Amino acid sequence: MITDFNLQILIEPLLHWFAGHARVLPWREEPTPYRVWVSEIMLQQTRVEAVKPYFERFTKRLPDVEALAECPEDELLKLWEGLGYYNRVRNMQKAAVQVMEEYGGKLPADYEKLLKLKGIGSYTAGAIASIAYQIPVPAVDGNVFRILTRVSADDTDIMKPSFRSLLEKELREVMQGMEMPGAFNQALMELGATVCVPNGAPLCEQCPWNRLCLARKEGRIAELPVRTKAKARRIEKRTVLVIRDNDKVAIRKRPEKGLLAGLYELPNVEGRYSQDEIVHLVKEMQLSPIRVQKLENAKHIFSHIEWQMEGYAVLVEEAGFDTEAEKMAENHLIFVDAEKSQEKYAIPSAFAAYAKYMGIRLGNEKFLVTD
DNA sequence: TAGTCGTGGAT
């Protein structure tokens, strides 16, 4: 049990190990409050390697709180395109506006005040406070859960919010008066990310806690941490349309709430459709289909939903011209030049399989970092 | 408390 374990004995070996094994990461080079904030939001449920290029591009384009607060939503989502959990960046902008109004553009050096900002929970508040401001508060993430339940052989379900509070309380006490709370928190995470790894066997020979790890002593490393299994995903059958008028393709803005909120997508409907039904469907969109062609099937897996998609390419006669106001309305089709669509509109990688019929690529492909 | 919210790498 973690409550029976003396956390104090972990500190010195951990800090000594971290001094020699800290990775070089972009956000560590100049850990200003803003850059620490951006990195911590990006790193939520996201691997370091995936975050790196996004962090560089994002902080170059939006170097401070003010720039973030004023960035147009489409551009903001474009900077986040492919990272997932898009509400993170929408919330971060709301918080940026808050910080401009209440704190003059400077993130508060106060755990409780940070916690009140949109998108900043106990982990992120602790990370910013400790790393950017040297305030002795914990930052408990998945790594910390894993290494501390292992070292103390605690089989409490880590999904229980009460266990997080308990860990935070224990850590906060040990951190009182600590000179380098930011290094301590980062060291805990670094150990979890690089040594006491989540999948596969941990590298115990390299671990500074090797001799005092109870899970290792008891041969229970593989069974810790304990967590309740995720519920099975629900399956959704969808039909995706690549509607083309010469060189232009139809996309539309998704609703402001819910899955992939505010992003752009290929028009799609729930369920399966015959070729004839597709013709009917497209006519209902005030368009004149000339030819319908079946495309391959595709699958996309979200955290809680699995899309099983069928696709159709639909060639239509000259579509009308839209005003800017009409283009902004959600659910309204906009015909865009394929290349321009890639410059301006954030399209989730769920549509990657059909994006190639638009002449663009989504997902996987690393974007070039330009200015 | 439990469901919602992405994407991709590792096994």
Add this chain to the structure above:
DNA sequence: TATCCAAGACT
């Protein structure tokens, strides 16, 4: 192919 799950937060 299937499953897990990553520097979580919000409702």
